Amino acid sequence: MKIRNKITTSLVVGMFGLSSYAFSADMNKWIDEFQPSSLTKAQQKDELTWFQNAAKPYKGMTIKVVSESLTTHAYESKTLAKAFYDITGIKVIHDVIGEGDVIEKLQTQMQTGQNIYDAYVNDSDLIGTHWRYKQVRNLTDWMKGDGKSVTNPNLDLKDFIGLSFTTAPDGKLYQLPDQQFANLYWFRYDWFTDPKNMADFKAKYGYDLGVPVNWSAYEDIAEFFTGRVIDGKKVYGHMDYGKKDPSLGWRFTDAWLSMAGEGDPGLPNGLPVDEWGIRVNKKSQPVGSCMDRGGATNSPAAVYSIEKYNKWLKDYAPPSAAGMVFSEAGPVPAQGEVAQQAFWYTAFTADMVKKGLPVVNADGTPKWRMAPSPHGAYWKKGMKVGYQDVGSWTLMKSTPVKRAQAAWLYAQFVTSKTVDVKKSQVGLTFIRKSTIFDKSFTKRAPKLGGLIEFYRSPAKTQWTPTGTNVPDYPKLAQLWWQNIGDASSGAKTAQEALDSLCLAQEKILSRIERSGVQGDMGPKLNKKRTAEYWLEQPGAPKPKLANEKPTPVTISYDELIKSWK
Structure with missing residues (x-):
């Protein structure tokens, strides 16, 4: 029944136990x-x-x-x-x-x-x-x-x-969620299931083209597609961005080091060392970021994560990507020349399913799919796999x-x-x-x-935000784009940039500790030992692997979806 443009009174007993209420045409319109x-x-x-x-x-x-x-x-x-x-x-x-x-x-x-x-x-x-x-x-x-x-x-x-x-x-509970989106793996399902692409990949690499489970497979797939001509266009095997800009910081604090395997197991975040490389004690007090205090921000796994980022950006992404910021790089996969992206936000989904795009079929279904992010050589079961x-x-x-x-x-x-x-x-x-x-x-x-x-x-549940190891997100987050930007631009090596980053983080942790403003919950930095001491202890920081490219592993997307169901 249509309600007239005036306030009427209805008797309703509903989920709130209300006996009566004024119901207006405006409310009807909004329903x-x-x-x-x-x-x-x-x-x-x-x-x-x-x-x-x-x-x-x-x-x-x-x-x-x-x-x-x-x-x-x-x-x-x-x-x-x-x-x-x-x-x-x-x-x-x-x-x-x-x-x-x-x-x-x-x-x-x-x-x-x-x-x-x-x-x-x-x-x-x-x-x-x-x-x-x-x-x-x-x-x-x-x-x-x-x-x-x-x-x-x-x-x-x-x-x-x-x-x-x-x-x-x-x-x-300190905050009420309003919106959530994950950082996943994105790929061209139509290209990955094309018989010729599948046969050529198997002939070259000796295993099946599919969703990469680890970074080893991701790198092979990036190499395979880069320079390949599909539908008359030269395509690329990877997409990212590299301009020294605040958004470059999110690119890494949003769990890239964790995806590499830099931290410890634990959900929603690694304990005692999280994806920022910050170690906390049993009282949840931050005690260090550099390896000589038990942190992992400048550890071999972290260095590996930055080196892979740099290599993939240089070798497999469109040349313009290195000069892009987050917002500029986001729409690029929808243009139809990118095969996959390891670091892709599902917030882009609405803009990737519009009719008429090169990545959307005539019936409105996408030519692409999203899947779990591949993980790096240092990653262990029980660790987070990405960011949400x-x-x-x-x-x-x-x-x-x-x-x-x-x-x-x-x-x-x-x-x-x-x-x-x-x-x-x-x-x-x-x-x-x-x-x-x-x-x-x-x-x-x-x-x-x-x-x-x-x-x-x-x-x-394996995709999680930054956790409670980070005692002052605004102050610490701004350090990342400045320091990692030096590695991205080539001004510093990955090791040099991460050494600078961990020291900068500890400077802020020390300042908060001295101020006493966070009381017993604030930082309490460990005394320095040698990095070697901490590398010999269980968990993060982890010693450098002799082989940072283990056996590549892929999985059929269709089998993956079946396992979820």
């Missing part, structure tokens, strides 16, 4: 917008009515929130903020800016106490920062205290797939309580079951199990190149 949904329309009405009622004390307020520039956040800013206003009367200015700018604003608010934004969507990479500095509200206590009256009874935290990434060693970005809602303590309460309502609204399936259909950045297993994604899966199969598989 139509939020299709498909994991909820029925009646359940959506119940949930939206809870938001309407909970927001009454804040009606007429204007709040400001911020997130980085992703398709998901654009949908929130342009569509969900409008819906929230229509339903609750709370106006939301949702700024969408660069990731680095988000971090800068967050740092400024931390340092000055000035309330710049009422809530931030910032990466869970800052979990170690937030836990130690205690400048954000831990949501576990918030939902029992000042945030209790504005916490959605249908929030269903168990439905979120990324809470382990936003929970600190104290067991408290988890942009998460964060409430600063410097935000006045009433403004934080209104912002918390908005944060829950844009992650609610009412809107999440539709939001995920737009941005393809999944946070809820109920969304991943929604029938609408079962139907769409064949056009998404393995994205749904990956997120429905148990394998996804």
Whole structure:
């Protein structure tokens, strides 16, 4: 039944135990917008009515929130903020800016106490920062205290797939995931299954062309395709980027060293040594980054990871790649001249499935697939295999309580079951199990190149964000692009660049230790020993392997997908 343009009253007993509520035409319009949904329309009405009622004390307020520039956040800013206003009367200015700018604003608010934004969507990479500095509200206590009256009874935290990434060693939840995307392996399925390519590869290398399980196979495949002519075009076996720019830092802090095998086993992050090469003690205090303090940032495995990066960029990627930044390199595989990419973000999926692209079939299915990332020679079972970005809602303590309460309502609204399936259909950045297993994604899966199969598989737990070993993400992250940029440009060898990086990290760790601002959770640097001492101990740092190119291993993509099911 169509509802007229006036407020009507309906008697409904729903999931929130409401006996009656005012239901407006605006709400009906938005329920139509939020299709498909994991909820029925009646359940959506119940949930939206809870938001309407909970927001009454804040009606007429204007709040400001911020997130980085992703398709998901654009949908929130342009569509969900409008819906929230229509339903609750709370106006939301949702700024969408660069990731680095988000971090800068967050740092400024931390340092000055000035309330710049009422809530931030910032990466869970800052979990170690937030836990130690205690400048954000831990949501576990918030939902029992000042945030209790504005916490959605249908929030269903168990439905979120990324809470382990936003929970600190104290067991408290510090951030609520808003969007997630993994760093996976991307390849041209049509080229890999072409009979001539398969026969030529087998004749040259002696094993089957398939999804590379390790870097040895990835390198062979890169060599095989580079210079090969397919459909009248010269193609390349690899894609990456190398310009000395802040985005080059993400290229490596986003688990490249871990993919090589530089750290220790442990999920979500290696312990005691993580993918940044930072070692912590049993109290989770950072104790070193360089090998002479037990760290692994400048270890043989880390050096190997940078040398492979440099070699592949130089030998197998398009010549222009070395001068590109992240945003410039991202669209290149969709142009149809790249065979594979070891370091590829699933956030690009929506832009890789558009009709008319050289990598999309006439029926809308992709010519490419995504698969688990290959791992390096130092990698051992039980280690993380790659990175997963988890942009998460964060409430600063410097935000006045009433403004934080209104912002918390908005944060829950844009992650609610009412809107999440539709939001995920737009941005393809999944946070809820109920969304991943929604029938609408079962139907769409064949056009998404393995994205749904990956997120429905148990394998996804091996892709994790930066963990709690990193005590100050903003300060430490900026060191990476500057130092590794020297290795990328040829100004320094990989060893020299990583020696400089680990020393720079320890300088900041030492400064935090001396300041005492992080208390018993802050760094407590080990006394220096020799690197040889630590290389003789179990785990990371690991001694140099005599053979850094072990036997190549590949697997059939179709067999891989069967194993996930």
